[in-house]
Amino acid sequence: MDSFTKEPFKGNPAGVCFPRQELSAEAMLKIAQEFGLSETAFVRETSAAGSYAIRYFSPRQEIPLCGHATLAAAKVLFSKTPQTEIHFLTHEQVDLAITRHGDDITMTFPVYDTVAATAPPALLVALGLPTVVNTAFSPKNKIVLLEIADDQQLAALRPDFAALLQSHTGINGVLVTASGSSPAYDYHYRYFWPWAGTNEDPVTGGVQTFLAKYWATRLHKPVMQAFQSSGRTGSMQVELQADKVLLTSQAIIVLEGQLVAFD
Known part of the structure; x- marks a missing residue:
């Protein structure tokens, strides 16, 4: 996936995996290292309709929150279903609401102070x-x-x-x-x-x-x-x-x- 762009080979490339079975953190890190991208997202359905668990790994470690990999995962899901709103639940239990408006995707993220x-x-x-x-x-x-x-x-x-x-x-x-x-x-x-x-x-x-x-x-x-x-x-x-x-x-x-x- 290329995120934050309308053109292929621009923006930020991310891997998105939909494993059929639960993977260990070690396995997800190895996959992220194999892909070699800045982040790879791992997405699994939850028991709630339209809700998915998501985890992010760089080639070095697990990342709590990643914008371009979230956008990439949402694009894949929206391309395969008629849904216009989904939710991602991160490993830190942050609920990310994602909506689609034509080709545009809007992600709702928390705000932190500096x-x-x-x-x-x-x-x-x-x-x-x-x-x-x-x-x-x-x-x-x-x-x-x-x-x-x-x-x-x-x-x-x-x-x-x-x-x-x-x-x-x-x-x-x-x-x-x-x-x-x-x-x-x-x-x-x-x-x-x-x-x-x-x-x-x-x-x-x-x-x-x-x-x-x-x-x-x-x-x-x-x-x-x-x-x-x-x-x-x-x-x-x-x-x-x-x-x-x-x-x-x-x-x-x-x-x-x-x-x-x-x-």
């Missing part, structure tokens, strides 16, 4: 950032947020990932963001997470659990357009509603098959 923080100088050097506008931290996600002044500088970043990994401990990733310089997008962002997944996530929905509130507060806008300026690029609409954020975008099925090793 706190003021200071970035280690070595982290900024590894990212190639001489200065930042603001630094914050998402305790729930264990992600450092760095706001910089220029979205073109953001797109041009070429981090030293070996140095980045050594520059900080106890975090899952670093998100770098900038306000948009054109009317098309309110803010741009990139997400680097060699601590927990791949070097860079092409398009990340899960970070909107704190990034949407961060920018809504600064821009005084509850509805915004977000652009991830990775090599593959991707975009989504975000809408802040009190303690929830709605993410709307599209996804494309690019490959289907059968995993015979666990059949």
Whole structure:
């Protein structure tokens, strides 16, 4: 699956597995490592109609919440059934309501706060950032947020990932963001997470659990357009509603098959 895009080979690729039997965490991690994508989602029906259990694995570890793999799993289910609303229950028992509107899919995610923080100088050097506008931290996600002044500088970043990994401990990733310089997008962002997944996530929905509130507060806008300026690029609409954020975008099925090793 390619998520947060209308075009194949853009956005963020995710694996989606519908195992016929319950798999151990070890087995799911091995499958995620075999696929080698930033995340693979594992989906199983529950006893409640329209409700599914979902778990996410990077090639390194289980991930509590993943936006693009949720979008990918929803796209597959909506393509095979006439349903217009489904629910995913995560491993942490978070209920994610998902709705379909034509080709658009809207995901309802929780909202988490950030706190003021200071970035280690070595982290900024590894990212190639001489200065930042603001630094914050998402305790729930264990992600450092760095706001910089220029979205073109953001797109041009070429981090030293070996140095980045050594520059900080106890975090899952670093998100770098900038306000948009054109009317098309309110803010741009990139997400680097060699601590927990791949070097860079092409398009990340899960970070909107704190990034949407961060920018809504600064821009005084509850509805915004977000652009991830990775090599593959991707975009989504975000809408802040009190303690929830709605993410709307599209996804494309690019490959289907059968995993015979666990059949």
